[in-house]
Amino acid sequence: MIGRAFSQRAWERGYRTAVARAFGTVPHYREMWAEAGARKQEPAPTPATRLEALLGRLHPLGAPYDRRREEPPWIGEPAELLEALRLTGAYRGERPLFEVRGALLDWRRLGRARYHVLLDADAEVADPGVREAGLRAFRAEPEPALLGDPGQLTDSPEHPGRPRRFLRIPLAGLDAHGHVLHDRLLGYLGGHHRGCRRIHLNWRRVHVRETPEGPLFTLLRRRRPTLVGISVPGIAPLAVELCREHGTPVLTASRTAS
Incomplete structure (x- = not known):
């Protein structure tokens, strides 16, 4: 999996598709346009600490969340875990x-x-x-x-x-x-490869946008809930760069971090 060709342009295109889908179909993101009184190109950061409180507004209008009948949405999918494990090379x-x-x-x-x-x-x-x-x-x-x-x-x-x-x-x-990069709400995000010893993002599923306030995470395939531009407490010094060995995105300590 780690050796498949990565395209920065395609990665960004996938992110823009996720943003457009969020603004077009998900109440939490649609409300950002209403509050700004204009169409926004980027969603305002959503703190991960608010996700559970916002849950009912993070699902598409056509597929609302039913708390009484559905499992907690933070469980994720088996494929996310499998791909993160494969990124370890082990x-x-x-x-x-x-x-x-x-x-x-x-x-x-x-x-x-x-x-x-x-x-x-x-x-x-x-x-x-x-x-x-x-x-x-x-x-x-x-x-x-x-x-x-x-x-x-x-x-x-x-x-x-x-x-x-x-x-x-x-x-x-x-x-x-x-070995595997994990967040309680975002799920399995990548793996620590045993060869290059870098933290590889699962770039087919996860996009990270760097901002002065810290990285923002977007789950490219997840729609229920839709998670776009999520900020996670305590990780402001992190940055994204390409692995010299594999040519795919890795998460690393920012060079500007003190």
């Missing part, structure tokens, strides 16, 4: 993946591999057998992959073999050792 989808989470998901596959949830220590379950079933499945696999936060993996269950471990990297901690 996962090709050949191993079953066990992700440590606070709640179960109804995902079953991650590409060709099986997907499982291991409930973390803080997860509340009505039936203890659910937690035990995940542990049995994990220990039964000869070569599983295990994904979680550093604390979750420190407390992870014993395994008779040697599971391959993948750590989540928060946007506010790119200097930390890890």
